[in-house]
Amino acid sequence: MDSVPITARTLARRAGGTAWLPDAAGMQPPVETGGWVGAVHGSVFVQYAATAGTRAAEQVGSVNWIDGTLTGPVGPGRLSLGLMASAEPWTLPAPGAPELLQVAVPDQGVLIADRQPPHLALMNLSTAYLAPLGPNLVAGVFLAAVGDPALGPPVYLHRPAASADPTLPLGHHTEDATHASAGVATLELATRRVHLEGSVFNGAHANPGDVLPDYSSASLDSWGIRATINPAMRSSFAAWYGYVAAGTGLHVHDAQHRAGISWLYAEPMQGARVWAASVIAGANIPTATGRLLPAALIEASCTLGQATTLFSRVEYVRRTAAELALIGSVPSELNVGAAGVGASRRVKRGAFWSVWLGGRGTIDVVPAALEPFYGSRRPLNAVVYLAVRAGNHHSSMPVGTAP
Secondary structure (H helix, E strand, O other): OOOOOHHHHHHHOEOOOOOEOOHHHOOOOOOOOOOOEEEEEEEEEEEEEEEOOOOOEEEEEEEEEEEEEEEEEEOOEEEEEEEEEOOHHHHOOOOOEEOOOOOOEEEOOEEEOOEEOOOOOEEEEEEEEEEEEEOOEEEEEEEEEEEOOOOOOOOHHHOHHHOOOOOOOOOHHHHOOOOOEOOEEEEEEEOOOEEEEEEEEOOOOOOOOOOOOOOOOOOOOEEEEEEEEEEEOOEEEEEEEEEEOOEOOOOOEOOEEEEEEEEEEEEEEOOEEEEEEEEEEEEEEEOOOOOOEEEEEEEEEEEEOOOEEEEEEEEEEEEEOHHHOOOOOOOOEEEEEEEEEEEEEEEEEOOOEEEEEEEEEEEEEOOHHHHHHHOOOOOEEEEEEEEEEEOOOOOOEOOOOOO
8 A cells, every 4th residue: 555645545444434344354445635525334234142041031133224424525635525324223123132231221211231232224425635745644533423533443343354254342431432422532643553642422321112313412522542553465453541430321321431452453354354353452441430441452353265254252341240130149340251253154245345254163261250140150142143244444436536
């Protein structure tokens, strides 16, 4: 990408908001200046999810999303418009897909743990403008009615190593839970290798049953800063720090600071992603206690023959008893973990889409204090699915070029 103008290069690395992916897994095409180009990608997982043990549950539903961008020249720079939507409010019945050890969410006045809740119908509605300040420097502004601030790694929905995995990471609320914030403003400065960002955003969460973002009490009460380095085509390193105001609604939490680091890797071969990996470590630090609540994740995927993908994720999270809806029953903080492996096989391929059959099994690890609630120190999860993927991180749909 050395010959690509810096504004186009910076946009090509985007992952939802302004976070960077490795160049080898860019979300948008590295277009030359002069034309308008669109890119569309997304996934629809029709799945059966089940958990075992004392908290056994099962559900048939669909995890799904579609993301589109349109970029083109405006003045000395490039304008980018983004839209990301999901049908999960209708396809993932409340309180969500069974997944052990997920943070409890309210449902009909009761806190329900061990569920992956549905996303809102609108997860990104944004515009960004980047203009060169020199041959190796670009400045930009990102504004979103709903979008991803500069706090955390690229959201799991866009990480190459997680593209075949429909499950929500256990560390989501420590790592990338702000990806659909209802109000974001970001300023950024980038060279060809380094990206510096600062955001203010609305730290409130959606309310149970909401389909669209709720702006009734919205304010830019939270902030984040992030630095990213892409030293080579295949790697991206990032570090972040920020403050998230106390939240109510779907994910209740006290005011907290958040910090973390990440490394993403993607290696393509003959136009397909051969293997990818993510290593993420972070922590929430509630302002009331100052205690560290860490989380760590390693995920990887490997594509064999461009038709079979093997994937895995290993996690550690320090949960509070409140997050598991077990207040007063167990110690206030508990160390939990999970190890999951899965595989998917492509069964149909079109010009811009493909159909996959897949599944994932997970062994969770809980302390002795949680054994009475889960029926085991090693409770199990399973998901089987049929997935349709539109586009990918290496394809785009041109919508017009300059004459």
